[in-house]
Structures are given as structure tokens and as C-alpha cells.
Amino acid sequence: MLISCPYCGPRDLSEFTYQGDGNRTRPDPASTDQQAWNAYVYDRVNTAGDHHEIWQHSGGCRAHLMVTRNTLTHKVSAVAFARDAGHRKSDRHRMSGGAA
């Protein structure tokens, strides 16, 4: 799998580190909303298709990237610097239902 870094150009997967699902919304650090934290830590939408992910070009320019990867085909359709793309908000979280 190749990822085209916006700075370095197309590079092998081995130069990149997966930083997790890009659909999560981190609660305010001061928040004590257990349901929100539970959703942030555990809930994943488990997309079959285009998936927003955060990767780091750890073996290159070391920038953090927002990558859109198809989980069925591994086709990477979009890559942007995370600092430009910002945090992609998603309302597609499952309800955790676990908090008492």
C-alpha cells in the first residue's frame, strides 16, 4: 500500500504509523462525562468503505496526516496534513449505553 504524503510524495506503508480512527471526537479534557469518554475510547463505526484515519509519516517528514482509506480495497483516496484538515467531526458513533 502506498500513501502519498503531501510533503514527501508516494511512500511505502512501512514508513507510516497508524494513529487511529479519525472519526473520534475527543471530549473536553475537563469533562467527566463517562459516556462521552467511553465512546471516545471504545466506540468505532467499523466502516466498510471509505474510512477517515490518522496516520503519521514517522519514517519521513513526521507530519500527522488525515487519510481517507477504503477498508475494502485499501485505495487511499485523500491525504491532507492533519493540522490543515483539523479534527474531522463525526456523529456516527454508536451509543455506548454502558454508562449507568
Add this chain to the structure above:
Amino acid sequence: MVDVLSPLKPVWKPGTHGNTANGIGVVLTETQPGSIVQLAAWQGQEKKLLAAIKAVSALALPDGAGGGKSGDSKAAFGIAPGKFLIVDQNEGLAAIFSGAVTSEVGTVTDLSHGRTALRISGPKAEWVLAKFFAVDFALPAFPVGSGIATLHHDIFAHIQRTGAEQFDLYVFRSFARSFWTMLCHASEEVGYEVS
């Protein structure tokens, strides 16, 4: 200046080696710069940092990914968004940049003792490097002066093309002896000279 110690000393074997039936494919050497400095601009301060590089080193870098220049005793190239590696055969470059790059513009990191600079030159330089790194070393994709950051397994490397058939590699000093040994092995089939 005090004598420069090389981490390659135990494995440094000057002379010609390998299959030299068709001549010398590559020449391997260590450039031993006195200064290796990494500069980083805060977001939005990149142009000011480029101006500081020009003022201190007289190298006018092109404003683009990996853009760089190399001269007889100095070289500089982009390694990441807003980040540059600056090399000088003379010592003391970090101190000069510390005066020229204010804390509002960015940061200065002295890597002079943290990296080892290796040079590979010759008609088979691209061929040998392509064994290590999954990047395109052909001249149109990797023009003279430009640089990249890449990886050989866990050995991180900054590479600048300093001639049509010449590349300078900057690797962590603690990996340098191991990497140099691999470089020699990879060069055996094309014949190489250590000088």
C-alpha cells in the same frame, strides 16, 4: 580544531573492494561536517526562517517540498513542512543560527554530534541506494540539491542529492557503523572504493 573521531573507524577499509571487473561503481566516503543543524519554523513563519538561512549560510533555498542547495562547504535542504537540515564543514553553525532565528520564528537543534554524514558517488550510486530505500532516485524525480527523509527498516535517513551521481546521507551516529557496513555489502557487486 580537535581531531574528529569517526564511529566508522573499526570498519573503515580504504581502497577498492568487491567486483571491480567493470570498474568502480561507487565511491563511499564520510564527509565529516563540523556542523549539522536542524531548523524548524512555527506555522506561518516559514518565509522568515528561509530568510534567516539565506542570511547565515548564503544559500537561497527554493520554497518547495524538499528543496535545497549545496555548495563546496555548505548544504541545506527541506526535510519536512517548515523544517530544514543545514550542514557546514565549519563548527559553530548552531550558535550562529541561535542568534538569527528568534523564538518567535522557530527552533534550532544542534545535531552535529548526533548524525554521521556519508557520501556515495559514482555511476551506480542510484542503483545501490535503491536497494535500501523505496523511493525514486532518478534525476527527474530527485533533482540535484533536493533532499528527502526516509527509512531503511529502523534506520532513519536524510538524503540530499549533491550531484548528478552523488548523494549525501545523514544517519543517526549510533546506527552509522552498521549502516556503513550494509552500504559496503550492497556496493560489492558494482565494485567500490573507500576513500
